[in-house]
Amino acid sequence: MFTIVKSKNSAEASGSSSLFSKGTSILGDIECDGDIRVDGKIIGNIIVTGKLIIGEAAEINGEVKANNADVYGKIIGKLIIADLLTINHTGFVEGDLYAGKLQIESSATFNGVCHMTLPGSVIDIKQENGKKVEFSNAASH
Numbered sequence: 001m002f003t004i005v006k007s008k009n010s011a012e013a014s015g016s017s018s019l020f021s022k023g024t025s026i027l028g029d030i031e032c033d034g035d036i037r038v039d040g041k042i043i044g045n046i047i048v049t050g051k052l053i054i055g056e057a058a059e060i061n062g063e064v065k066a067n068n069a070d071v072y073g074k075i076i077g078k079l080i081i082a083d084l085l086t087i088n089h090t091g092f093v094e095g096d097l098y099a100g101k102l103q104i105e106s107s108a109t110f111n112g113v114c115h116m117t118l119p120g121s122v123i124d125i126k127q128e129n130g131k132k133v134e135f136s137n138a139a140s141h
Contacts, residue, residue: 017050022057029062038073045077056090071108 017035020026024040031047038046039055045063046052052066058073065080071091079085079097087093087108098115 020058022055054091 017037018032020036020038020040020042022039026040026042027044029045029047030036030042033049035050035052036046036048037053037055038058038060040057041059043061046060046065048064048066048069050067052064052069054060054069054071054073054075056072060073060075061077063078063080064075067082068084069079069081069086071085071087071093073090074092075095077095079093079095079099081097081099083099084101084103085097085099086103087105087110089105089107091105091108093109094111096113096115097110100116102114102116104110
C-alpha cells in the first residue's frame with residue numbers, strides 16, 4: 001500500500017501543498033496535513049486536513065475526507081467534508097456525502113445521498129466494522 005504522510009509540525013503544515021499531476025496514477029491511500037490538488041487518477045482513500053482540489057482530468061475512486069473540497073473532476077466513493085464542498089460545473093460525484101456546507105453548480109452531476117451537518121459540529125459516521133470516525137471542522141481526524 002502506498003501512503004503519503006506529511007509532517008505533523010503545524011509550522012510546516014500551514015503552508016504545505018501537494019500536486020498529483022495529469023498522467024499520475026496512484027493505487028493506495030494518501031494522508032496530508034495541508035492542501036492537495038489532484039489532476040491524475042487515485043484508487044484509494046484520501047485524508048486531507050486542508051483543502052482538496054480535484055481537477056477536471058482527475059478521477060478518484062475511494063473514500064475522501066477533507067476540511068474543504070472543490071470538485072471539477074470525477075469522484076466515486078464516500079465524501080466526508082467538514083466545512084464546504086463545492087461541486088463545480090464539470091464535477092461528477094457518485095456516492096454518499098457528509099458535508100457542513102454544500103454548493104453544486106447547475107451543470108454538475110451528483111448521484112447519492114447527502115447528509116448535512118450544523119456549522120461547527122462534528123461529523124460522526126458509523127463504519128461497517130462498528131468503529132466510529134470523527135472528523136470535525138477543526139480538521140482533526
